[in-house]
Amino acid sequence: MLTSELDYELPSELIAQTPIEPRDASRLLIVRRDTGELTHHMFRDIGEYLRPGDLLVANESRVIPARLRARKARTGGAVEILLLRRLDDLMWQTLIGGKRMRPGARLEVLDKSGQCVAKAQVVEMHEGPQCNVRFDQPVESLLEAGQVGSMPLPPYIHTPLTNPERYQTIYSHTLGSAAAPTAGLHFTPDLMVALRRQGVEFAFVTLHIGLDTFKPVYEETVEEHHIHTEWCSLSPEVARQINEARLAGRRVIAVGTTSVRVLESAARKSQIANSKSQISNSKPQSENCATDWAGVTCGWQTVSAFDGFTDLYIYPGFQFRVVNAMLTNFHLPRSTLLALVSAFAGRDLIFRAYQAAIQERYRFYSFGDAMLIL
Numbered sequence: 001m002l003t004s005e006l007d008y009e010l011p012s013e014l015i016a017q018t019p020i021e022p023r024d025a026s027r028l029l030i031v032r033r034d035t036g037e038l039t040h041h042m043f044r045d046i047g048e049y050l051r052p053g054d055l056l057v058a059n060e061s062r063v064i065p066a067r068l069r070a071r072k073a074r075t076g077g078a079v080e081i082l083l084l085r086r087l088d089d090l091m092w093q094t095l096i097g098g099k100r101m102r103p104g105a106r107l108e109v110l111d112k113s114g115q116c117v118a119k120a121q122v123v124e125m126h127e128g129p130q131c132n133v134r135f136d137q138p139v140e141s142l143l144e145a146g147q148v149g150s151m152p153l154p155p156y157i158h159t160p161l162t163n164p165e166r167y168q169t170i171y172s173h174t175l176g177s178a179a180a181p182t183a184g185l186h187f188t189p190d191l192m193v194a195l196r197r198q199g200v201e202f203a204f205v206t207l208h209i210g211l212d213t214f215k216p217v218y219e220e221t222v223e224e225h226h227i228h229t230e231w232c233s234l235s236p237e238v239a240r241q242i243n244e245a246r247l248a249g250r251r252v253i254a255v256g257t258t259s260v261r262v263l264e265s266a267a268r269k270s271q272i273a274n275s276k277s278q279i280s281n282s283k284p285q286s287e288n289c290a291t292d293w294a295g296v297t298c299g300w301q302t303v304s305a306f307d308g309f310t311d312l313y314i315y316p317g318f319q320f321r322v323v324n325a326m327l328t329n330f331h332l333p334r335s336t337l338l339a340l341v342s343a344f345a346g347r348d349l350i351f352r353a354y355q356a357a358i359q360e361r362y363r364f365y366s367f368g369d370a371m372l373i374l
Contacts, residue, residue, distance in 0.1 A: 001222040001316050005347060007333045008354055016367035017159040019166040024188045027362055027369040031353045033345050034374075038356050043186045043370055046327075050253070052199025055245040056327075057238070057263060058255035059181040060204040062172035065149030065164065068139075070120070072098065073106040081107070081120070081133065082152060084178055084210055085231070089138055095129045095211070096122070109135070111147045118142060140175065152178055152211070154366050156332075167366075176208035176231070182329045182366045183256030203241045207232040207258040207310075216334045227313035227336060232262045236305040239266065242322065246302045251324040257337050260323055260344075265310040266303035267321035315339040316347055326373045330357060330364040345373050 020026050024044040031038055041048075050056075066083040079098035086092055103125055109118040118139065124132040142148045151164045161167060169184035170192075192202065212228035219225050242263070245252055254260040302322055316339065326344055331337040342350045353371060362369045 001339075001347075003217045003220060003222055003225075003334055006217065006222065006335070006338050006342065008351065010333070010358065010364060014358065014361065014364050014368075015156050016363035016365060016369075017157055018161075019185065019367045020363070022188055023170075023186050024191050026186050027360075028186075029353060029357055029362065029369070029371040031345060031349065031371055031373045033349065036349055036352075038353055040360060044191060046191075046372065047195055047198050047200070049372060049374065050195065050198065050200050051251065053201070053245070053248070053250040054199075054253055055201045055203055055241060055250060056195075056253050056255055057203045057205060057242070057259045058169070058171065058184050058187075059207050059209075059258045059262070060169070060171050060173045061177040061181060061206050061208050061258075062175045063151065063168055063177045063180050064175055065143055065146075066152045066178050067150045068148050069110040069114075070107045071110065073108050073119070079107055081109070082178070082211070083139070084130075085208070086140075086176070087132065090136070091123065091132055091134050092139065093126075094131060094133045096131055096133070097129065101125070101129070101131065103131075107133070109139075109142075109148055117147055143175070154179065156365060157367065171204065173204075174206050174208075176206070178211045179209045179213055180366065181207070181209060181256045181258045183259075183327050183370060185367070186370055201241070201245075203238045205232065205234045205238060205259060205262040207262050209258055213337065215336075216332065217336060217339070222315045222339050225313070225336065227311055229309045229311040230258075230261070231308070232258075232265065232310050233307045234262055234266045234303065234305055239301065239303050239305040242266075242303050243301045246322070252322055253325040253327060254323045255327045257326075257328055257331075257340050260314065260326060260340060261310055261312050263303065263322040264314065264318075264320060265312045266306060268312070269306050270301045270304040271321070314343050316343045318343040320344065327370060328373065329366065329370055330354065330362065330368055332365065341373065 026043045028041045028043045068081040070079040082095040084093045105122040107120040108116040111117045119136045120133050167180050208231045217225045
């Protein structure tokens with residue numbers, strides 16, 4: 001697929017600069033894959049398009065206040081450290097903004113009053129401004145105490161965020177992302193309670209989002225692009241919820257592209273396990289097994305629990321094994337996220353939906369509106 005097929009023109013005034021209030025006052029474009037029908041709604045009415053028994057799977061990763069103010073210990077020159085990924089208790093993969101940065105450079109991390117509260121050293125330089133930095137103490141404790149750090153908003157948002165919690169989902173829990181799983185930003189506590197009363201179920205997975213999520217695809221074809229890796233987790237309990245939903249014929253609805261990556265990564269892990277089991281066993285082990293070789297019982301599961309990194313790259317031609325429907329925001333042109341939704345709904349339908357959203361003046365990107373692809 002040519003990368004140019006993922007390009008589109010967006011008026012700059014449609015890039016949402018601030019979150020809408022309340023969260024569920026955003027708009028919702030319903031996209032039906034079977035008929036190609038597009039209809040316009042409000043997010044607060046999403047329950048009208050969900051069924052009792054639907055399982056919504058959301059990413060509960062919490063955004064790190066990852067922008068740290070620092071200075072060079074020797075010269076006092078200003079430095080900005082952007083935390084990307086924790087490598088061990090003291091070491092982080094980072095982006096550093098500062099002149100003539102070299103391995104061995106010593107830094108002082110500043111609190112919000114400009115006082116030094118921690119020290120750090122550049123250990124290894126990578127491509128561009130990326131480098132590994134070792135701190136003299138676990139930096140998470142400083143972040144959680146609010147002593148250091150500010151929210152790492154995407155580069156296309158230029159308006160300061162007055163309330164940092166508006167770049168967190170209401171169910172965020174595990175600190176680790178450099179960007180928010182934005183499809184979940186639309187949910188309010190009242191809306192989630194109403195959906196549960198309707199019989200809709202929720203399950204939560206974790207994927208810590210890196211800033212590479214905003215990196216455009218520069219290669220001529222989508223297939224040539226090297227996808228970034230991200231750490232994710234799917235617990236045994238959530239695996240059970242998903243497998244039971246699939247066995248019962250209920251829909252598994254991914255809240256955001258990050259949840260899609262976790263679910264489909266878990267499906268591939270399960271497929272490998274199932275293949276090994278098929279080699280060692282000629283038939284299911286239990287006489288009471290209610291499913292065949294494609295089923296989800298007797299060890300033959302749609303997904304398996306796992307913790308680890310995923311480099312799953314989803315673009316048109318991909319075979320989805322778990323996700324029946326998807327809730328997502330509107331994505332940047334020439335991005336891996338746009339490739340993912342195009343794989344799910346078809347490039348032509350997605351681009352027709354995007355053009356309809358532009359004509360209807362939807363708000364785009366992280367603080368923008370949403371689409372539900374059924």
